[in-house]
Amino acid sequence: MITVNGDWFALETANTGYYLGVRGGLVENLHYGARVRVENSVPLREKTDIGYGGDVVYRAESAPLSLEHLCLELSPLQKGDYRAQSLSLVMPGGARTADFSFVCARRLEGSVPPEGMPAARGGAETLALDFSTPEGVAVTLFYTVYPDCDVITRRLCIKNGADAPVTLEKALSYQLDLPGCDYVLSTFPGAWARERHEACVPLTPGAHVFGSTTGASSAFCNPFFMLCAPDATEFNGDAYGFNLVYSGSHMGCVEVSPWGKTRVAAGIQPEGFAWTLAPGERFETPEAVLTFSRAGKNGMSANLHAFVQEHIVRGKWAKKDRPVLLNNWEATYFDFNERKLLSLAKDAAKLGAELFVLDDGWFGARDNDAKGLGDYTVNRKKLPGGLAGLAEKVHALGLLFGLWFEPEMVNADSGLFRAHPDWIVQTPGNVPATGRNQYVLDLCRAEVQDYIIANVNATLASAPIDYVKWDMNRHISDNYSPALAEQGRFSHSYILGLYRVLQSIVEQNPDALFEGCSSGGNRFDLGILCYMPQIWTSDDTDAYERQLIQAGTSYGYPPSVMGCHVSASPNHQTARTSPIESRFNVAAFGVLGYELDLGRLTPAEQKAVAAQIAYYKAHRRLFQYGRFLRLCPPFGKNKCEWMMLAPDGSEAVVGEYLRLLRPNAEKPPLRLAGLAQDALYELEVRPQVVDVRTFGSLINQILPVKVNAGGHLMHAVADRYMMPCETERYAAYGDLLMYAGIRQKQAFTGTGYNENVRLMPDFSSRVYYLRRVDAALRTNGEEGAL
Known part of the structure; x- marks a missing residue:
């Protein structure tokens, strides 16, 4: 929820917190990440008692304060913040200097969507921060809180209160400054028929700029990106996710300053953009989506998945089963x-x-x-x-x-x-x-x-x-x-x-x-x-x-x-x-x-x-x-493992995918996640079949008679009959399934085949169904099997 407490504000969800502090005419980001208890804002504030060599002092009355060292929510333009900024504009008279100064904070009920554009629905509260320049150009920053999915949305509204036109040359939806720079940036570029492959790069000093100029959100680079701690995994570590509620050309920028701070910004693509506001006119940016999780990339994804299902998709089909x-x-x-x-x-x-x-x-x-x-x-x-x-x-x-x-x-x-x-x-x-x-x-x-x-x-x-x-x-x-x-x-x-x-x-x-x-x-x-x-x-x-x-x-x-x-x-x-x-x-x-x-x-x-x-x-x-x-990192591996878990944990489906077969390769146990440790589960492979022609001439090692593997008889049989794959069914407790894992039946090794061998050539896969059971199940002599 939102707290306005004198010169600092708190926006809190179930597990995350976004804390802001007022410093003169500036608003700085004190912390965005895990939710913390704030008695007062002093421990979180940047200390600036003595200037650094080369600093540009923002204002004489706040000397030696330099904008370069602060985590700013909105930067005064051409006043000493040399990082990428959310706004660029031409003021009356042609100058590009705009000294935005904080005016007030307003707490609003629910969501405040931009005019003429889609936006999330069902936000709990919105914090509006108003800024203005001496010429009367006003900017409002909107923050809407979605506590149920640990999401905070952001956007800008610029209104020309001056007596002459103002031209916007860049109008991003937000800028977010983080106090460190030890992150890995993941973007999701691609092309036609090769969309959204993850591309990772550790942050270094300078700017990483990405996006689309195609007129659409584009296969070239999706608006979604994330910042993760270097040791973050699918299940552990800090992970930030960012997206836009927008379908056009867009830009994202992640910049590490010379002082080791990270600025994140995204919004409408500024290349070729110019939007002049006559006196009294305003411009609203698309809504941006921010989330954070300490539970790794899966935790971050879970937040965004819930947000999409609860607050983006709407209408009759929002939560309805989709037809085959x-x-x-x-x-x-x-x-x-x-x-x-x-x-x-x-x-x-x-x-x-x-x-x-x-x-x-x-x-x-x-x-x-x-x-x-x-x-x-x-x-x-x-x-x-x-x-x-x-x-x-x-x-x-x-x-x-x-x-x-x-x-x-x-x-x-x-x-x-x-x-x-x-x-x-x-x-x-x-x-x-x-x-x-x-x-x-x-x-x-x-x-x-x-x-x-x-x-x-x-x-x-x-x-x-x-x-x-x-x-x-x-x-x-x-x-x-x-x-x-x-x-x-x-x-x-x-x-x-x-x-x-x-x-x-x-x-x-x-x-x-x-x-x-x-x-x-x-x-x-x-x-x-x-x-x-x-x-x-x-x-x-x-x-x-x-x-x-x-x-x-x-x-x-x-x-x-x-x-x-x-x-x-x-x-x-x-x-x-x-x-x-x-x-x-x-x-x-x-x-x-x-x-x-x-x-x-x-x-x-x-x-x-x-x-x-x-x-x-x-x-x-x-x-x-x-x-x-x-269940495992999907890129750079020879396998892929997915799991869909029911909200109450009572059942799940698991997909296991092999890419290229490596003969006699190591086969670690299949480990699951998200289960109750002390609950008993039944796990069973989906009944699958395999084309008998997969065996080629090896079929003669199985059949009692010899056949031509490429002959008419073989094709006639294959048209009407497919060979069942192995069956596997286990009963095990959640802790075993998550921490030890199950060892599946032996994979085909080229030396023999029977009903207990898993035939897994290139691009093979299996799907398992898992359900929670209330009582211990009898075994049939094979430990753990039903």
């Missing part, structure tokens, strides 16, 4: 008709899926990605009965019906472009660049926003559509809009236009489940999640690569918002081959879907898929809303 879907894209691409779609839907229903999604290609002349985009007229050659006719037939199969859109884009070969060629983002005198044969519609223009709102809503009203996949398949270029007198406003104005569009469409269609998408995970951020309860994590569905993508994503976002699909093998993005069971075992730790032609699977594979879907449904609440734990 089949998307037709990789099964058909643009080549489909109603008959083919219904065949896919029938296979999906037969195997237990709950939602059929029609992807790109249903409208206009959309037979490839060079035409049709921007038109919302249904292609009657493909769908004679229109969307309504298809949706009714899909519903008759017992499935929900979903539809793909890409409303922010247009092809040159489209009715929309021919009618409104001026609606695209383009700079006068320049030929606009294309991406995926398409242009970006200018969402800075109200008439373009209105067109998208009207046409998407009309389409959704034309048929019973239960799900919407909202895509955005290219970066923004040629940044210019005739709707803007000041082009430095373009990138942020586009995002404000997008938010107006999304707000209008989501409000009009409250029952639909929306999923965000942008060339996969190119716009995976908290801003989108305020409108859409889940986001397509990546176009790359390769089981190996998805381990890295989903693990990286998990540091800042819960599995309940990650769209994860089982696709064909070899994979369409990597051409890598992986077992169908491993593809499921990875995708199950998220919102499960399938994206392949189920009818082309063998009868044995179809049976495996039906069993997968049934297993997922039986444990769906765990997979989607359990507490996610990374």
Whole structure:
């Protein structure tokens, strides 16, 4: 909660505290981290009785105080603080000096969201700190406390109270100064089909700057990042997490000063940004999210996961179980008709899926990605009965019906472009660049926003559509809009236009489940999640690569918002081959879907898929809303281990993933986490199968007769039969499972095989289900086994 105590303030959550002190016209950060008991603020204050050589004295009356040595919440500009700052502006008369001085503190009830932008909901209290310059330029810092998940949000509001215009050149959401610099910075960069891989660097003197200039939060660098103690692990040590409720170009900066302090700042990307405020006008920054945990990276992630689920995702689907879907894209691409779609839907229903999604290609002349985009007229050659006719037939199969859109884009070969060629983002005198044969519609223009709102809503009203996949398949270029007198406003104005569009469409269609998408995970951020309860994590569905993508994503976002699909093998993005069971075992730790032609699977594979879907449904609440734990570091290792634990600790699912097989490698016990030490648990491996062709000619060492491993007989058998994997079932107390771990059955070593051998070739995996039992279980002679 928030305490205002004379010249110091405390913002406290269940386990963290953010303590601020007033020093003249300045506000300094006294401590942000573990919650502490503060009798008075003196022990926490920076001592500045004698100046350092080279110091610039801030004010004569506070000599020898220099700004460089303080942990400041807002820095006066060009007054001796030479670190990166949250604001840069041009004052009336052209000067860039702005002597912000603290005015007062105000305690407000609940949250105070920025105008025109998404923000977290349900904050307990907000602290507003007001500052002003002699010219009348006012800045308010907002801090909102979320005690239940150890999160504090921050943002700025700048109001021009001067009698002449003021131009903002940088307006970040916050700056946070920490008194030391012994941290490791983790950012989550990537590219298309390789999103959010963790990149770690120990802090050194100087600035580490990262972010996006693409017009979106971007696969290049996610807005989420973290600072951890060098000895922090997944389970122990200090870990800070930072994020933005924003979907556009952004910047983060972590700077170590010459005096060993660390400044963290993030917000709207300042490159190309300029926003002039006339007298009386104001500008609000996006909301930033801060958290801290002493329980390592998993503790930090748990805070953010709870925050996303409780305060970001909203609407009908906020905490509702998400359906298992089949998307037709990789099964058909643009080549489909109603008959083919219904065949896919029938296979999906037969195997237990709950939602059929029609992807790109249903409208206009959309037979490839060079035409049709921007038109919302249904292609009657493909769908004679229109969307309504298809949706009714899909519903008759017992499935929900979903539809793909890409409303922010247009092809040159489209009715929309021919009618409104001026609606695209383009700079006068320049030929606009294309991406995926398409242009970006200018969402800075109200008439373009209105067109998208009207046409998407009309389409959704034309048929019973239960799900919407909202895509955005290219970066923004040629940044210019005739709707803007000041082009430095373009990138942020586009995002404000997008938010107006999304707000209008989501409000009009409250029952639909929306999923965000942008060339996969190119716009995976908290801003989108305020409108859409889940986001397509990546176009790359390769089981190996998805381990890295989903693990990286998990540091800042819960599995309940990650769209994860089982696709064909070899994979369409990597051409890598992986077992169908491993593809499921990875995708199950998220919102499960399938994206392949189920009818082309063998009868044995179809049976495996039906069993997968049934297993997922039986444990769906765990997979989607359990507490996610990374049991080992997911990067730089040859394995990956995940765990989803029920909130009350009564059950869990555990994923174990092998990347590349090392013959006769060491096999440490499988150790779990988060269990009650004195509780008894039953642990059982998910029943899995393996293609008999995996053995190759080794099959002749198992069978009583010799067969041609590549012959017709072998393939005929494999089409209809898959070999069961080993069974394992144990009863053990929580302390054993966490501190000693279980030693699984022997892995295949090339010298023999039977029902007690774990066949674990490259990219193999296992999933275990764990449940707490109330009484001791009888053993059958094998110690610890049931």
